Structure formats: C-alpha cells, structure tokens
Amino acid sequence: MTTTETGRHAGGGLPAAGAEAATTAPAPARRPRRELAAATAGSVVEAYDWTVYGILAPYFAEALFPGTSPTAKLIAAYLGFALGFLVRPLGSVLIGRLTDTRGRRYGLTLTVGLIAAGSLCLAVIPGYASIGLAAPLLVVGARLVQGLSVGAENPSVAAYVTETAPAGHRYFYSAVSYGGVVLGSALSFIVMNVLLGVFGESGVEDGAWRYGFVFGGLLGLTALWIRRGAAESGVFTAAKEPKTRAPSPWPVLRAHLGRLALVFALTSGVTTTFYFVTVDFPSYAESAGAAGKEETSAALLLGMVALLAAMLGGGKAADRFGALPVLRLGFAGLAVGTVPLLAAMTSGRIPVQPVTVVLLFLLGLPLAVSNVFAGQLFPPAVRAVAVGLPTAAAISLFGGTFPVLAELLRSAGHNSWLPWWPALTAAAALAASWAVHEHPGREHPVPVTPHA
Known part of the structure; x- marks a missing residue:
C-alpha cells in the first residue's frame, strides 16, 4: 500500500500528513539551521517562563x-499556575488558527512576544500590601496571557519543524x-540556585524573586x-491560497478524531x-524524607543532562x-519503573540522583x-490547531492541576500516592500507541495510520 493510499484509508479521503507535506514541497537539500534555531529559542523561553x-x-x-x-497563599499561587493552563486550549485555537492562516513565522513571533510580556509584567507587579487585590489579579492576568500564547507555542513549533526539517532528519x-524545553527548564533551576546563592532564601522571599522574571522577559x-x-515554511507558502478565504478547520478535525485522541493520550x-x-519533585522528596530541596534541585540539573541525551539519541x-x-x-519504562524507583528512594535504598536521571532519561524518549x-x-492547513487543541487540553488537565493536587495530597498525608499518577498516565499512553501503524521510509518517515 502506498503512503497516499494509506492516508486515504485512515483519514476520510485525506492523504497521510507526511506524504502531503512531501508532495506539496519537497524537503530542501540544505540544513535549515536558522529555522531550527528560531524554533528552539522559543522553546527555551516557553519552558523557562x-x-x-x-x-x-x-x-x-x-x-x-x-x-x-x-x-493557603501557596495554594493560591499554584491556582494561578493552573489558570494559565486552563486557557491553553483557547490559545491553541485562536493563535493556532493565525499560525495556520497567516504563517508559521507570524504565530511564532506572536507567541514568544506575549510570553515575554507576561514575564516582565510579573517582575514589576507591586505587592499585596501596596495595591491589595490588584496584585493577585495582575498575576492571574499575566498568567492568562502566557497561557494563551504557550497553548499555541508548541504546536506552532511542531508545524514549523515538521515542514522545514530535511527529510531523514x-x-x-x-x-x-x-530540547529547548529541557534547556529552559534547566535554566530556571540554574537561575533559582544563583538567586539563592547570592541573596539567600530570605533575600529571595524579600523581592529577589523578581530577577527571575526579569531574566525571562529579556x-x-x-x-x-x-x-x-527566520524564513517562512515553504510547505505553508506552497499550500496557501492568498486570494481565497481559509476554510474552517472543524470538518477536517472531525475527520481526524482518532488522531486527535492519540495526541491527547501521548501528551498526557x-x-x-x-x-x-x-x-x-523537590517538595515530594523533602516531604518523603529522601532529600532536601537544594539536593533535589542539584540532582535535577544532572537529570536534565540525561533527558537531553535521551532526546538527541531518541x-x-x-x-x-x-x-x-x-x-x-x-x-x-515510566509505567513499570516510576513507583518502584520512588519507593526505593523514599526508603533510602537508592539516592535521589540516580532516580532523577533514570526517570528523566525515560521521559526523554517520547x-x-x-x-x-x-x-x-495532520495536513498543513490545520496542522497548528490540530496538534495544539489535544496537546493543550491534555497539558491543562494533567499538568496545570498537578502542583495543586500534589499540595493537597501532601497536606492530607498522602504524599506516597503521587508516583501512581505519572505511572498510570504513561501506561495509558503506551496502550494508545498500539492504535496506530507506522510505515517509516527514507523519504517519507512518518505516515501514521490509525486502525480502521
């Protein structure tokens, strides 16, 4: 069966997305390093902020x-964290639609600009003692802006890299x-350690935390x-019809419900x-008596190296x-190993460092x-929205609520329950992966076909 026939069988008359991209605009012979740098830089900012x-x-x-x-104050701050996640699906539709209609570069510049603006706003918000309820409201407003932009950032990068990366790579x-996500996350811990080293814990609490957001804005x-x-995607330029109003993405998305569900499960x-x-993890390890927050944060930097190595090798x-x-x-590995590894860590049989390295290495593969x-x-005309909607929904449901869930479980004395949640969602993602066939080839590496 050819790739085009495979896609027609899977997607209600649509060719497989990989085949469509290849036939619309063949991959360039050059290595588009500028485009890769543009995608990666935004991922660093997204993850750091x-x-x-x-x-x-x-x-x-x-x-x-x-x-x-x-x-109560910490839970309120984490609720602000969760609210930013709740608007991610809306951002994936609104800004993702702009990415699909006005261009990949347009969407990428818009998302990173809004993320930077939100970070700078957080850096200068006066305290509650100065402006009262306006302070938490401004925090929530900044997080909502960042949530909208982050909801479209990753799918815009996915569309851009899918269309600009050379075939076979x-x-x-x-x-x-x-990997920019890994670097951004690692950078946030580096900045945190620098702030603690320079100002001490009390100094960070007294206002030095603002420097972390200033750095994110810059x-x-x-x-x-x-x-x-960076250059616009050639696939987008070739597929776009400037004089015709862009069609609604919803009929195409309805024809790909199985693929949307697959992306949701894998993202979860x-x-x-x-x-x-x-x-x-630092709070979990400290509550379990396995390691202090500073030791765990240092272990996370080592784990980030393992994560990045796994991603490049994967x-x-x-x-x-x-x-x-x-x-x-x-x-x-995550489904089977998460609970035993963390049980061994909390009992003192395995130090926090190797546990962190193993978990992040396994995470790096998917x-x-x-x-x-x-x-x-998905086809280019709906690619950013189609990737963004299930991705943002999964991150909102499973990521945005995690700090609040963890804090509530700890306050109720159930810190040991936490490892089961990532283990079960990894098992569900593994099961979902068997709903597809893959037909790799040198020229068209990823036409993916759901079972009929």
Whole structure:
C-alpha cells in the first residue's frame, strides 16, 4: 500500500500528513539551521517562563497573595499556575488558527512576544500590601496571557519543524527543537540556585524573586529577534491560497478524531511525569524524607543532562527505525519503573540522583519525537490547531492541576500516592500507541495510520 493510499484509508479521503507535506514541497537539500534555531529559542523561553513560576511560587506567594496561612497563599499561587493552563486550549485555537492562516513565522513571533510580556509584567507587579487585590489579579492576568500564547507555542513549533526539517532528519530536528524545553527548564533551576546563592532564601522571599522574571522577559525578547529573522515554511507558502478565504478547520478535525485522541493520550503520558519531576519533585522528596530541596534541585540539573541525551539519541533512532519503538520504550519504562524507583528512594535504598536521571532519561524518549510525530498526523492547513487543541487540553488537565493536587495530597498525608499518577498516565499512553501503524521510509518517515 502506498503512503497516499494509506492516508486515504485512515483519514476520510485525506492523504497521510507526511506524504502531503512531501508532495506539496519537497524537503530542501540544505540544513535549515536558522529555522531550527528560531524554533528552539522559543522553546527555551516557553519552558523557562512556565517552570520558573512554579519554582518561585513559594517565594513570592507571601508578597502577592492575600491570607494569613502560608499554605493557603501557596495554594493560591499554584491556582494561578493552573489558570494559565486552563486557557491553553483557547490559545491553541485562536493563535493556532493565525499560525495556520497567516504563517508559521507570524504565530511564532506572536507567541514568544506575549510570553515575554507576561514575564516582565510579573517582575514589576507591586505587592499585596501596596495595591491589595490588584496584585493577585495582575498575576492571574499575566498568567492568562502566557497561557494563551504557550497553548499555541508548541504546536506552532511542531508545524514549523515538521515542514522545514530535511527529510531523514525530521525526528532529530524535533528532538533539538524540543530540547529547548529541557534547556529552559534547566535554566530556571540554574537561575533559582544563583538567586539563592547570592541573596539567600530570605533575600529571595524579600523581592529577589523578581530577577527571575526579569531574566525571562529579556530571554523572550532575544528569541523574538531570532524568530523575526527566520524564513517562512515553504510547505505553508506552497499550500496557501492568498486570494481565497481559509476554510474552517472543524470538518477536517472531525475527520481526524482518532488522531486527535492519540495526541491527547501521548501528551498526557509525558506531561504528568514532566511536571512531577521538574516542578514538584523537590517538595515530594523533602516531604518523603529522601532529600532536601537544594539536593533535589542539584540532582535535577544532572537529570536534565540525561533527558537531553535521551532526546538527541531518541531522535536519531526514530529517524532510522521509526517513532513508535522510541515512544513505546519510554512509556513502558515510566509505567513499570516510576513507583518502584520512588519507593526505593523514599526508603533510602537508592539516592535521589540516580532516580532523577533514570526517570528523566525515560521521559526523554517520547519527548524527542512527539512534536513531529503529532505534526505529521495532520495536513498543513490545520496542522497548528490540530496538534495544539489535544496537546493543550491534555497539558491543562494533567499538568496545570498537578502542583495543586500534589499540595493537597501532601497536606492530607498522602504524599506516597503521587508516583501512581505519572505511572498510570504513561501506561495509558503506551496502550494508545498500539492504535496506530507506522510505515517509516527514507523519504517519507512518518505516515501514521490509525486502525480502521
């Protein structure tokens, strides 16, 4: 069966997305490094700004939120974290639609500009003691703006990399661009450690936390400059009909409900582990008596190196052998290994460092290929919206609520229940991966066909 026939069988008359992209605009012989740099830079900003809010929340909650209980203030700050997630699906539709109609570069510059603006706003918000309820409202407003933009950032990058990466290297380019998420997360912990080293814990609580958001804003402006100089996707330019009004994406999306569900399941599997390890893990380890927050934060930097290595290696492997073996290996390891590893850590049999490295290495395998894997499931005309909607919904449901869930479980004395959540979602993602066939080839590496 040819790739075009495969896509027609799977998608209600539509060719497989990988085949459509290849026939619309053949991959260029050159290596589009400028385009890859533009995609990666925005991923760094997205991950840094999103993660730094979570790790700085214990330090700014006292200054920006009302109440007399430190726990209540922290939960309020984490609710602001969750609200940013709730608007991600809306952002994936609104800004993703602009990316599909006005261009990949337009969407990429818009998202990173809004993320930078939100970070700079958080840096200068006066405290609750100065402006009262306006302080938490401004925090929520900044997070909503960032949530809208982040909801479209990742799918816009997925569409852009899918269409600009050279054939035979698409998954490696996916790994590099998504590696920006790893670098951004690692950078947030580096900045946190620098702030603690320079100002001390009390100094960070007294206002030095603002420097973390200032740095994020400046980082975003740098990424904006890089993206403004990148070329538009040739696939988008070739597929666009300037004189015709863009058709509604909803009929096409309804024809691809199975693929949307698949992207939702795969995203859920990586999201819970990612937010558990990168955001909540220091608090989890401290509550379990396994390690202090500073030791765990240092271990996370080592784990980020393992995560990045797994992503680069996984991308190379997926270009050669296909994405599904790489996805399944990572999800199987997380499903089977998360609970035993963390039980061994809390009992003192295994130190926090190797546990962190193993979990993040396993997570790196599906993260390496997920962007392009999802992007090639859908035709270019709806690619950003089609990838963004299920991705944002899954991240909102499984990522945005995780810090609040973790804090509530800890306050109720059930800290040991937390590892089961990422393990179960990884198992569900593994099961969902068997709903597709993959037909890798050198020229068209990822036509993916759901079972009839």
